[in-house]
Every structure is written in C-alpha cells, then in structure tokens.
Amino acid sequence: MRNLALCDATADYGGQPVLGPLSLTLAPGERVALVGKSGAGKSTLLGVMFQRWQRDGAALMPQELGLVPTLSVFHNVYMARLATRPTWYNLLTLARPFRRDVATIEPLLERLGIADKCWSPAGELSGGERQRVAAARAIHQGGELLLADEPVSALDGPLSELVMTALTGAYPTAVLAMHDVELALRFTDRVVGIANGSIALDEPSHRLRVQDLLPLY
Numbered sequence: 001m002r003n004l005a006l007c008d009a010t011a012d013y014g015g016q017p018v019l020g021p022l023s024l025t026l027a028p029g030e031r032v033a034l035v036g037k038s039g040a041g042k043s044t045l046l047g048v049m050f051q052r053w054q055r056d057g058a059a060l061m062p063q064e065l066g067l068v069p070t071l072s073v074f075h076n077v078y079m080a081r082l083a084t085r086p087t088w089y090n091l092l093t094l095a096r097p098f099r100r101d102v103a104t105i106e107p108l109l110e111r112l113g114i115a116d117k118c119w120s121p122a123g124e125l126s127g128g129e130r131q132r133v134a135a136a137r138a139i140h141q142g143g144e145l146l147l148a149d150e151p152v153s154a155l156d157g158p159l160s161e162l163v164m165t166a167l168t169g170a171y172p173t174a175v176l177a178m179h180d181v182e183l184a185l186r187f188t189d190r191v192v193g194i195a196n197g198s199i200a201l202d203e204p205s206h207r208l209r210v211q212d213l214l215p216l217y
C-alpha cells in the first residue's frame with residue numbers, strides 16, 4: 001500500500017463547517033487512534049477517509065454498525081464479501097449457505113465468542129454481541145485499510161481486548177476512533193487528537209501517557 005494522504009480536507013453539514021481544512025498522511029502499516037471529545041469530528045473525519053479510499057478497498061466499521069436485523073449473524077458477516085461473489089451464489093447463500101463459507105465464518109465467530117449466535121437474527125442480539133458481529137464482518141472483508149468508529153465501545157475489559165486484537169491483527173493499516181484512551185495507547189502506534197474539527201495533537205503512542213490526552217477532553 002502506498003501512503004494515503006488527505007490534503008486540506010473539509011466537511012460540512014448543510015453548509016455548517018465541522019471539519020478542517022485538515023491534512024493527514026497515513027503510512028502503510030500504521031495504526032492510528034483518533035481521540036477527542038464527543039462532537040470533535042472523529043466520525044466525520046473517518047467518513048471523509050472512507051469516501052476518499054473506499055475505491056482502494058478500505059473497510060469501514062461504522063459507529064451505528066449497519067447490521068441487517070432480520071438477517072442471521074452468519075449472513076451479516078457474509079455480506080462483507082457480497083461484491084466478490086456472483087449474484088446467483090449470493091441468492092443461493094440466502095436460502096442455504098455453502099459449506100465453505102460456513103467453514104470460514106464459524107471459526108471467526110468462535111474467536112469473537114459469538115459462535116452460538118451464528119444463526120440468530122442480528123436484531124435479537126445484545127449491543128456488545130452486535131458490535132462483535134460488525135467486527136467479524138469487518139475482519140471477513142479483509143484488505144489493507146480498516147476505518148473503525150468506536151469499535152469496542154459496547155464491550156467490557158477482556159472482550160474489548162479480544163476484539164481490538166482481532167481487528168488490528170486482520171488489517172496492516174488502521175484508523176480507529178476510540179473513547180478509551182488507555183486502550184488506544186496500547187493498540188496503536190500513533191495518536192491523532194481532534195478538537196473542533198482540527199488536529200490538535202499528532203504523536204507516536206509510545207511518547208504519550210493517558211494524562212497527556214486529557215486536555216483534549
């Protein structure tokens with residue numbers, strides 16, 4: 001993967017500016033945490049990145065997850081590769097999944113502790129279970145770059161570690177909006193602090209302590 005760069009990126013909602021102009025370069029293999037208080041512009045920045053890099057194969061795990069509640073967990077995860085399969089294959093999968101896809105997806109669900117929910121409708125799961133389904137879908141998609149918006153906000157200690165390990169292990173390069181700054185420092189190698197739609201801090205994680213990030217909140 002080449003360097004990915006945003007140059008003087010801006011965003012507005014109905015003409016109201018909320019982001020930028022902001023410039024940021026991502027190097028291949030970098031794991032970046034976006035931190036900052038609620039409303040600072042982290043989701044908007046991830047949205048700008050996704051718009052810019054979707055065609056290069058970027059995967060997005062949005063804050064609202066985007067699951068289809070009436071479909072099973074299996075089918076929600078399967079959807080990550082929908083575009084890579086022919087229509088007839090996808091239609092048959094709706095009625096009766098192929099064994100090879102089940103053999104790929106079940107171990108992933110197992111790893112995230114939700115294998116027992118494989119055939120349950122996503123709408124019948126708890127918030128933390130739904131978040132793990134969305135993580136499984138992002139992992140199943142695969143690629144070079146993951147953009148994830150608060151990927152473990154509904155999970156407690158050990159489960160958030162498990163999901164962060166799985167997500168960051170699946171993608172060489174990642175940008176993760178995080179509200180848990182301690183977790184952000186442990187799982188990323190660069191922290192970008194956002195305040196009022198601008199970059200207020202950009203430092204290697206190993207140079208930062210939790211208290212260094214407090215002024216952003």
Ligand SMILES: Nc1ncnc2c1ncn2[C@@H]1O[C@H](COP(=O)(O)OP(=O)(O)OP(=O)(O)O)[C@@H](O)[C@H]1O
Nearest residue numbers: 013014018036037038039040041042043044045063
């Ligand atoms: N759909 C929208 N319409 C209008 N304004 C919006 C919309 N989405 C976000 N905003 C505004 O844009 C600004 C940035 O919001 P954004 O969701 O990017 O922040 P955030 O840092 O991701 O917040 P959080 O941590 O709460 O998710 C905020 O002032 C917010 O009110």
